[in-house]
Amino acid sequence: MQNKTIKILGIDPGYGRLGIAVIEKNGSHNKETLLHSECFTTEGDIYDRLTEIGSRIKATIEQYKPDILAMETLFITKNQKTAMHVAEVRGIIAYEARLHGMPITEYSPPQIKAAVTGNGASDKSSIIKMVPLLIKIDATTKRHDDEYDAIAVALTCSAHHR
Amino acid sequence: MQNKTIKILGIDPGYGRLGIAVIEKNGSHNKETLLHSECFTTEGDIYDRLTEIGSRIKATIEQYKPDILAMETLFITKNQKTAMHVAEVRGIIAYEARLHGMPITEYSPPQIKAAVTGNGASDKSSIIKMVPLLIKIDATTKRHDDEYDAIAVALTCSAHHR
Numbered sequence: 001m002q003n004k005t006i007k008i009l010g011i012d013p014g015y016g017r018l019g020i021a022v023i024e025k026n027g028s029h030n031k032e033t034l035l036h037s038e039c040f041t042t043e044g045d046i047y048d049r050l051t052e053i054g055s056r057i058k059a060t061i062e063q064y065k066p067d068i069l070a071m072e073t074l075f076i077t078k079n080q081k082t083a084m085h086v087a088e089v090r091g092i093i094a095y096e097a098r099l100h101g102m103p104i105t106e107y108s109p110p111q112i113k114a115a116v117t118g119n120g121a122s123d124k125s126s127i128i129k130m131v132p133l134l135i136k137i138d139a140t141t142k143r144h145d146d147e148y149d150a151i152a153v154a155l156t157c158s159a160h161h162r
Numbered sequence: 163m164q165n166k167t168i169k170i171l172g173i174d175p176g177y178g179r180l181g182i183a184v185i186e187k188n189g190s191h192n193k194e195t196l197l198h199s200e201c202f203t204t205e206g207d208i209y210d211r212l213t214e215i216g217s218r219i220k221a222t223i224e225q226y227k228p229d230i231l232a233m234e235t236l237f238i239t240k241n242q243k244t245a246m247h248v249a250e251v252r253g254i255i256a257y258e259a260r261l262h263g264m265p266i267t268e269y270s271p272p273q274i275k276a277a278v279t280g281n282g283a284s285d286k287s288s289i290i291k292m293v294p295l296l297i298k299i300d301a302t303t304k305r306h307d308d309e310y311d312a313i314a315v316a317l318t319c320s321a322h323h324r
Contacts, residue, residue, distance in 0.1 A: 046256075047256050047259075047260050047266050048260075050253055050256055050257050050260070051256075051257055051260040051261065054257045054261075074246055080242075080245075083242075083246070083249075084236055084245070084246075084249040084252075085249075087245075087246040087247075087249030087250050087253065088249050088250065088252055088253025088256065089253060090250055090253070091212055091249065091250025091251060091252070091253035091254045092253045092254055092257045094208075094209050094212055094213075094250065095212050095213055095216045095254045095257070097209075098209050098210075098212070098213040099213065099216075104209050
Protein backbone atom coordinates (compact mmCIF):
# COMPACT_ATOMS: atom_id res chain seq x y z
CA MET A 1 0.00 0.00 0.00
CA GLN A 2 3.05 2.30 -0.29
CA ASN A 3 2.77 5.62 -2.14
CA LYS A 4 -0.96 5.17 -2.38
CA THR A 5 -3.63 7.16 -0.60
CA ILE A 6 -5.61 4.86 1.67
CA LYS A 7 -8.64 5.49 3.83
CA ILE A 8 -8.87 3.68 7.15
CA LEU A 9 -12.04 3.12 9.18
CA GLY A 10 -11.07 2.92 12.86
CA ILE A 11 -13.52 1.45 15.36
CA ASP A 12 -13.52 1.31 19.14
CA PRO A 13 -16.33 -1.23 19.59
CA GLY A 14 -19.05 -0.88 22.21
CA TYR A 15 -22.84 -1.12 22.32
CA GLY A 16 -23.61 1.97 24.40
CA ARG A 17 -20.89 4.14 22.93
CA LEU A 18 -19.09 3.28 19.70
CA GLY A 19 -16.05 5.24 18.55
CA ILE A 20 -15.93 5.73 14.77
CA ALA A 21 -13.13 7.46 12.84
CA VAL A 22 -12.14 7.71 9.19
CA ILE A 23 -8.64 8.89 8.36
CA GLU A 24 -6.89 9.25 5.04
CA LYS A 25 -3.18 8.64 4.62
CA ASN A 26 -1.52 10.28 1.68
CA GLY A 27 1.06 7.78 0.47
CA SER A 28 3.50 10.34 -0.96
CA HIS A 29 4.13 12.27 2.27
CA ASN A 30 2.88 9.65 4.76
CA LYS A 31 0.64 12.17 6.53
CA GLU A 32 -2.81 11.38 7.93
CA THR A 33 -5.91 13.57 7.64
CA LEU A 34 -9.01 13.11 9.78
CA LEU A 35 -12.05 12.87 7.50
CA HIS A 36 -14.61 12.02 10.17
CA SER A 37 -14.92 11.01 13.80
CA GLU A 38 -17.75 10.60 16.24
CA CYS A 39 -18.88 8.82 19.38
CA PHE A 40 -22.07 7.07 18.29
CA THR A 41 -24.39 6.41 21.22
CA THR A 42 -27.33 4.02 21.39
CA GLU A 43 -30.20 3.43 23.78
CA GLY A 44 -32.92 0.86 24.28
CA ASP A 45 -32.83 -2.92 24.04
CA ILE A 46 -29.68 -4.63 22.83
CA TYR A 47 -31.18 -5.64 19.46
CA ASP A 48 -32.21 -2.06 18.70
CA ARG A 49 -28.67 -0.97 19.59
CA LEU A 50 -27.09 -3.63 17.37
CA THR A 51 -29.27 -2.62 14.44
CA GLU A 52 -28.57 1.10 14.89
CA ILE A 53 -24.83 0.39 15.04
CA GLY A 54 -24.84 -1.82 11.94
CA SER A 55 -26.84 0.75 9.99
CA ARG A 56 -24.51 3.56 11.10
CA ILE A 57 -21.41 1.59 10.06
CA LYS A 58 -23.00 0.76 6.71
CA ALA A 59 -23.80 4.45 6.12
CA THR A 60 -20.26 5.49 7.14
CA ILE A 61 -18.70 2.94 4.77
CA GLU A 62 -20.94 4.05 1.93
CA GLN A 63 -20.20 7.74 2.56
CA TYR A 64 -16.41 7.58 3.02
CA LYS A 65 -15.58 4.37 1.12
CA PRO A 66 -12.69 3.32 3.39
CA ASP A 67 -10.20 0.75 2.06
CA ILE A 68 -9.67 -1.13 5.31
CA LEU A 69 -11.22 -1.65 8.74
CA ALA A 70 -9.06 -1.36 11.87
CA MET A 71 -10.81 -2.52 15.02
CA GLU A 72 -9.69 -2.74 18.61
CA THR A 73 -9.56 -6.35 19.82
CA LEU A 74 -11.86 -7.30 22.61
CA PHE A 75 -10.38 -6.91 26.02
CA ILE A 76 -11.67 -9.87 28.01
CA THR A 77 -13.24 -8.54 31.18
CA LYS A 78 -14.69 -10.13 34.24
CA ASN A 79 -18.13 -8.95 33.10
CA GLN A 80 -18.83 -11.66 30.53
CA LYS A 81 -22.29 -10.33 29.65
CA THR A 82 -20.83 -6.98 28.62
CA ALA A 83 -18.04 -8.72 26.71
CA MET A 84 -20.61 -10.84 24.83
CA HIS A 85 -22.57 -7.78 23.73
CA VAL A 86 -19.36 -6.07 22.57
CA ALA A 87 -18.55 -9.24 20.61
CA GLU A 88 -22.02 -9.07 19.00
CA VAL A 89 -21.22 -5.49 17.92
CA ARG A 90 -17.79 -6.56 16.59
CA GLY A 91 -19.43 -9.31 14.53
CA ILE A 92 -21.86 -6.89 12.90
CA ILE A 93 -19.11 -4.36 12.10
CA ALA A 94 -16.88 -7.06 10.57
CA TYR A 95 -19.89 -8.33 8.60
CA GLU A 96 -20.69 -4.91 7.12
CA ALA A 97 -16.99 -4.34 6.32
CA ARG A 98 -16.72 -7.69 4.52
CA LEU A 99 -19.99 -7.14 2.64
CA HIS A 100 -18.31 -3.98 1.30
CA GLY A 101 -15.16 -5.91 0.34
CA MET A 102 -12.91 -4.42 3.02
CA PRO A 103 -10.00 -6.28 4.61
CA ILE A 104 -10.05 -6.28 8.41
CA THR A 105 -7.18 -5.71 10.83
CA GLU A 106 -7.30 -5.84 14.60
CA TYR A 107 -5.01 -4.25 17.17
CA SER A 108 -4.84 -4.93 20.88
CA PRO A 109 -4.83 -2.05 23.41
CA PRO A 110 -1.05 -2.45 24.03
CA GLN A 111 -0.38 -2.34 20.26
CA ILE A 112 -2.46 0.84 19.95
CA LYS A 113 -0.74 2.47 22.93
CA ALA A 114 2.68 1.54 21.55
CA ALA A 115 1.87 2.96 18.11
CA VAL A 116 0.34 6.20 19.39
CA THR A 117 2.37 6.96 22.53
CA GLY A 118 5.49 4.87 21.99
CA ASN A 119 4.77 2.88 25.14
CA GLY A 120 2.50 -0.19 25.16
CA ALA A 121 1.98 0.14 28.91
CA SER A 122 0.95 3.82 28.94
CA ASP A 123 -2.40 4.79 30.39
CA LYS A 124 -5.58 5.76 28.54
CA SER A 125 -5.11 9.50 29.10
CA SER A 126 -1.84 9.53 27.19
CA ILE A 127 -3.73 8.44 24.04
CA ILE A 128 -6.00 11.48 24.39
CA LYS A 129 -2.93 13.72 24.77
CA MET A 130 -1.03 12.21 21.85
CA VAL A 131 -3.79 11.94 19.21
CA PRO A 132 -4.02 15.75 18.55
CA LEU A 133 -0.23 15.84 18.14
CA LEU A 134 -0.38 13.15 15.45
CA ILE A 135 -3.36 14.30 13.40
CA LYS A 136 -5.04 17.68 12.92
CA ILE A 137 -8.20 17.86 15.01
CA ASP A 138 -10.62 20.71 15.54
CA ALA A 139 -9.68 21.60 19.12
CA THR A 140 -12.90 23.54 19.75
CA THR A 141 -15.02 20.37 19.69
CA LYS A 142 -15.27 18.34 22.89
CA ARG A 143 -14.79 14.64 22.16
CA HIS A 144 -15.46 11.50 24.09
CA ASP A 145 -12.65 9.03 24.89
CA ASP A 146 -14.17 6.46 22.52
CA GLU A 147 -13.77 8.88 19.63
CA TYR A 148 -10.06 9.37 20.45
CA ASP A 149 -9.69 5.60 20.75
CA ALA A 150 -11.20 5.11 17.29
CA ILE A 151 -8.77 7.67 15.82
CA ALA A 152 -5.92 5.93 17.70
CA VAL A 153 -6.72 2.49 16.22
CA ALA A 154 -6.90 4.02 12.72
CA LEU A 155 -3.51 5.69 13.30
CA THR A 156 -2.12 2.35 14.50
CA CYS A 157 -3.25 0.71 11.27
CA SER A 158 -1.69 3.58 9.32
CA ALA A 159 1.64 3.16 11.19
CA HIS A 160 1.65 -0.56 10.37
CA HIS A 161 1.30 0.32 6.68
CA ARG A 162 4.23 2.71 6.60
CA MET B 163 -50.51 -14.83 18.07
CA GLN B 164 -53.38 -17.28 18.75
CA ASN B 165 -55.29 -18.84 15.84
CA LYS B 166 -52.80 -17.40 13.43
CA THR B 167 -50.26 -19.28 11.37
CA ILE B 168 -46.75 -18.18 12.33
CA LYS B 169 -43.36 -19.12 10.95
CA ILE B 170 -40.46 -19.42 13.36
CA LEU B 171 -36.77 -19.29 12.45
CA GLY B 172 -34.84 -21.36 15.01
CA ILE B 173 -31.08 -20.94 15.30
CA ASP B 174 -28.43 -22.89 17.19
CA PRO B 175 -25.58 -20.39 16.84
CA GLY B 176 -22.01 -21.41 16.05
CA TYR B 177 -19.30 -20.33 13.61
CA GLY B 178 -18.12 -23.74 12.41
CA ARG B 179 -21.56 -25.34 12.40
CA LEU B 180 -24.78 -23.37 12.54
CA GLY B 181 -28.13 -25.07 13.04
CA ILE B 182 -30.95 -23.43 11.04
CA ALA B 183 -34.62 -24.47 11.10
CA VAL B 184 -37.86 -22.94 9.89
CA ILE B 185 -41.12 -24.30 11.29
CA GLU B 186 -44.68 -23.22 10.68
CA LYS B 187 -47.34 -23.42 13.36
CA ASN B 188 -50.92 -23.56 12.21
CA GLY B 189 -52.86 -21.54 14.76
CA SER B 190 -56.14 -23.41 14.37
CA HIS B 191 -54.84 -26.87 15.32
CA ASN B 192 -51.59 -25.82 17.06
CA LYS B 193 -49.51 -28.24 15.00
CA GLU B 194 -46.01 -27.52 13.73
CA THR B 195 -44.66 -28.35 10.28
CA LEU B 196 -40.96 -28.36 9.40
CA LEU B 197 -40.40 -26.16 6.34
CA HIS B 198 -36.61 -26.29 6.33
CA SER B 199 -33.64 -27.38 8.39
CA GLU B 200 -29.91 -27.67 7.85
CA CYS B 201 -26.54 -27.67 9.53
CA PHE B 202 -24.67 -24.87 7.76
CA THR B 203 -20.91 -25.35 7.93
CA THR B 204 -18.20 -22.79 7.28
CA GLU B 205 -14.45 -22.89 6.76
CA GLY B 206 -11.60 -20.41 6.52
CA ASP B 207 -10.87 -17.28 8.52
CA ILE B 208 -13.39 -16.04 11.06
CA TYR B 209 -14.45 -13.03 8.96
CA ASP B 210 -15.18 -15.23 5.95
CA ARG B 211 -17.24 -17.46 8.20
CA LEU B 212 -19.18 -14.54 9.68
CA THR B 213 -19.98 -13.20 6.23
CA GLU B 214 -21.09 -16.59 4.90
CA ILE B 215 -23.34 -17.05 7.93
CA GLY B 216 -24.90 -13.58 7.64
CA SER B 217 -25.55 -14.09 3.94
CA ARG B 218 -27.07 -17.53 4.54
CA ILE B 219 -29.39 -16.17 7.26
CA LYS B 220 -30.42 -13.28 5.01
CA ALA B 221 -31.23 -15.70 2.17
CA THR B 222 -33.19 -17.98 4.53
CA ILE B 223 -35.23 -15.04 5.86
CA GLU B 224 -35.96 -13.82 2.33
CA GLN B 225 -36.95 -17.30 1.15
CA TYR B 226 -39.18 -18.38 4.07
CA LYS B 227 -40.23 -14.99 5.47
CA PRO B 228 -40.36 -16.12 9.13
CA ASP B 229 -42.31 -13.97 11.60
CA ILE B 230 -39.95 -14.37 14.56
CA LEU B 231 -36.40 -15.44 15.40
CA ALA B 232 -35.80 -17.91 18.24
CA MET B 233 -32.15 -18.26 19.18
CA GLU B 234 -30.37 -20.33 21.78
CA THR B 235 -28.71 -18.13 24.42
CA LEU B 236 -24.99 -18.29 24.68
CA PHE B 237 -23.71 -20.85 27.10
CA ILE B 238 -20.72 -19.24 28.79
CA THR B 239 -17.81 -21.64 28.50
CA LYS B 240 -14.28 -21.67 29.80
CA ASN B 241 -13.06 -21.09 26.27
CA GLN B 242 -13.69 -17.36 26.03
CA LYS B 243 -12.28 -17.06 22.50
CA THR B 244 -14.83 -19.56 21.19
CA ALA B 245 -17.60 -17.83 23.14
CA MET B 246 -16.61 -14.46 21.64
CA HIS B 247 -16.82 -15.82 18.09
CA VAL B 248 -20.22 -17.38 18.81
CA ALA B 249 -21.33 -13.98 20.15
CA GLU B 250 -20.13 -12.36 16.90
CA VAL B 251 -22.32 -14.83 15.00
CA ARG B 252 -25.28 -14.12 17.29
CA GLY B 253 -24.89 -10.38 16.68
CA ILE B 254 -24.99 -10.82 12.91
CA ILE B 255 -28.03 -13.11 13.05
CA ALA B 256 -29.93 -10.68 15.31
CA TYR B 257 -28.92 -7.82 12.99
CA GLU B 258 -30.27 -9.56 9.88
CA ALA B 259 -33.47 -10.51 11.72
CA ARG B 260 -34.07 -6.93 12.87
CA LEU B 261 -33.28 -5.51 9.42
CA HIS B 262 -36.14 -7.73 8.22
CA GLY B 263 -38.46 -6.47 10.97
CA MET B 264 -38.50 -9.68 13.00
CA PRO B 265 -38.90 -9.78 16.78
CA ILE B 266 -36.25 -11.85 18.57
CA THR B 267 -36.67 -14.34 21.38
CA GLU B 268 -33.98 -16.26 23.20
CA TYR B 269 -34.16 -19.51 25.12
CA SER B 270 -31.56 -21.04 27.40
CA PRO B 271 -30.55 -24.72 27.05
CA PRO B 272 -32.61 -25.70 30.18
CA GLN B 273 -35.67 -23.88 28.76
CA ILE B 274 -35.28 -25.74 25.46
CA LYS B 275 -34.82 -29.10 27.18
CA ALA B 276 -37.86 -28.45 29.39
CA ALA B 277 -40.04 -27.51 26.41
CA VAL B 278 -38.95 -30.43 24.22
CA THR B 279 -38.36 -33.26 26.70
CA GLY B 280 -40.34 -32.06 29.73
CA ASN B 281 -37.16 -32.01 31.82
CA GLY B 282 -34.82 -29.01 31.93
CA ALA B 283 -31.98 -31.17 33.21
CA SER B 284 -32.20 -33.88 30.52
CA ASP B 285 -29.17 -34.60 28.37
CA LYS B 286 -28.54 -33.56 24.77
CA SER B 287 -29.41 -36.98 23.32
CA SER B 288 -32.96 -36.78 24.65
CA ILE B 289 -33.56 -33.73 22.42
CA ILE B 290 -32.55 -35.77 19.37
CA LYS B 291 -34.93 -38.55 20.46
CA MET B 292 -37.85 -36.22 21.18
CA VAL B 293 -37.75 -33.88 18.16
CA PRO B 294 -39.00 -36.50 15.63
CA LEU B 295 -41.90 -37.31 17.99
CA LEU B 296 -42.95 -33.64 18.06
CA ILE B 297 -42.61 -32.72 14.39
CA LYS B 298 -42.68 -34.73 11.16
CA ILE B 299 -39.14 -35.22 9.89
CA ASP B 300 -37.85 -37.19 6.92
CA ALA B 301 -36.26 -40.10 8.82
CA THR B 302 -34.12 -41.17 5.87
CA THR B 303 -31.92 -38.06 6.10
CA LYS B 304 -29.05 -38.12 8.56
CA ARG B 305 -28.91 -34.89 10.54
CA HIS B 306 -26.32 -33.25 12.70
CA ASP B 307 -27.04 -32.42 16.36
CA ASP B 308 -26.99 -28.68 15.56
CA GLU B 309 -29.87 -29.15 13.14
CA TYR B 310 -31.94 -30.91 15.82
CA ASP B 311 -31.02 -28.15 18.27
CA ALA B 312 -32.27 -25.50 15.84
CA ILE B 313 -35.57 -27.35 15.42
CA ALA B 314 -35.77 -27.71 19.23
CA VAL B 315 -35.37 -23.95 19.84
CA ALA B 316 -38.03 -23.22 17.20
CA LEU B 317 -40.38 -25.73 18.90
CA THR B 318 -39.65 -24.06 22.27
CA CYS B 319 -40.68 -20.70 20.82
CA SER B 320 -43.82 -22.32 19.41
CA ALA B 321 -44.68 -23.84 22.81
CA HIS B 322 -44.31 -20.43 24.46
CA HIS B 323 -46.85 -19.01 21.97
CA ARG B 324 -49.54 -21.62 22.68
